[in-house]
Amino acid sequence: MMSTPPWLTTLETPTPQAGYELAVKLSRMAVKLTQPSEDVRRELRHVYERDADALIASSHVVAVHFATIAAANDYWRTT
């Protein structure tokens, strides 16, 4: 798909917050694979970061990935 250095070697994270940040990364990665040009992505970002609908839609994708990562980490349960 792309011969890049590995960018996802594990879903395990030390904390829920690190899991959330990984979810943000995963949600952006699909955009990157479809639109590889950093210039175009930067341009698009200027638009959508001021568009409430796009921000909510982005947050939705993060939520789906966070569900997966939380399950992978057994919800970081301490007991």
Place this chain on the structure above:
Amino acid sequence: MMSTPPWLTTLETPTPQAGYELAVKLSRMAVKLTQPSEDVRRELRHVYERDADALIASSHVVAVHFATIAAANDYWRTT
């Protein structure tokens, strides 16, 4: 991603209602990470809090996070 104080140390909450409120927080955090300016976010909020479609979309994101948090808490089952 941002060097902020920790904002998510556990998914465990004492009650379903506290879990729901955490779900609201998680759904807003992705917006904050994409649009860090509090001024812009306040402006956007004035628009979308009067837009039924945006409110329903927000509620959808909360529902996805609530599913994750409910599972993390074994649904707060008492038996």
Place this chain on the structure above:
Amino acid sequence: MMSTPPWLTTLETPTPQAGYELAVKLSRMAVKLTQPSEDVRRELRHVYERDADALIASSHVVAVHFATIAAANDYWRTT
């Protein structure tokens, strides 16, 4: 978040139908937390209850919450 009386103390319901009604309540609660004015919400409702897209989007949110509540109740299995 809001100092209201508790509105969600358990996800357990006696029947699937009561679970569905709880799902409706949960999907509306996120809207209420984002738009606390009852007047504005009533106004928005006049619009979206005649808008097929908004009604379907609402139904989608109910479906996500119903999935969570159904799991919490072990699907109300009788056997």
Place this chain on the structure above:
Amino acid sequence: MMSTPPWLTTLETPTPQAGYELAVKLSRMAVKLTQPSEDVRRELRHVYERDADALIASSHVVAVHFATIAAANDYWRTT
């Protein structure tokens, strides 16, 4: 919510197809609870049954409910 006769007493169905039909019913019920007027719903239906986006969105809601019902029936596994 509404004092109607019970319309959902179990999620168990004899076959996957009956489960799918129940999913269709559940996805319509949320619309009915938000827009109780049968006349308005009939009118809206005339519009959205010719609107590809609305049909796809409806199908999405059915898919979410079907996932819940399938889990409730242990996927109708025969073995």
Place this chain on the structure above:
Amino acid sequence: MMSTPPWLTTLETPTPQAGYELAVKLSRMAVKLTQPSEDVRRELRHVYERDADALIASSHVVAVHFATIAAANDYWRTT
């Protein structure tokens, strides 16, 4: 709902690919149940098969059904 011959007797498929094809079938069936006219559906298809948003939305519905079918088949695990 419709007195048609049975169209869904099991969620079990021999391979992931057959499961994916069943997911496509399930996502189309909800459209068929809401818009039974084959003529109208054919017309709508001419439009949405050239509309990127509709194609992505369709793909989303397939993804939800595929998740259900994959779980039903225990992910076709070989070990």
Place this chain on the structure above:
Amino acid sequence: MMSTPPWLTTLETPTPQAGYELAVKLSRMAVKLTQPSEDVRRELRHVYERDADALIASSHVVAVHFATIAAANDYWRTT
């Protein structure tokens, strides 16, 4: 559905990244099955790869497939 060579024989992948790439493939396959013309798809791609909403929607579909594939691989847990 299409008499093509098999394109999906297993959901098992050696790494999370390979699982993510399979999720991208699955999300595109539904589009291919609905719009088989490569020319039309290329044309559509020129449009949606510059449309933030479409890119986010695509990323959402990838997230749903990734959840399925991650579960199939028991989240690539090492312990």
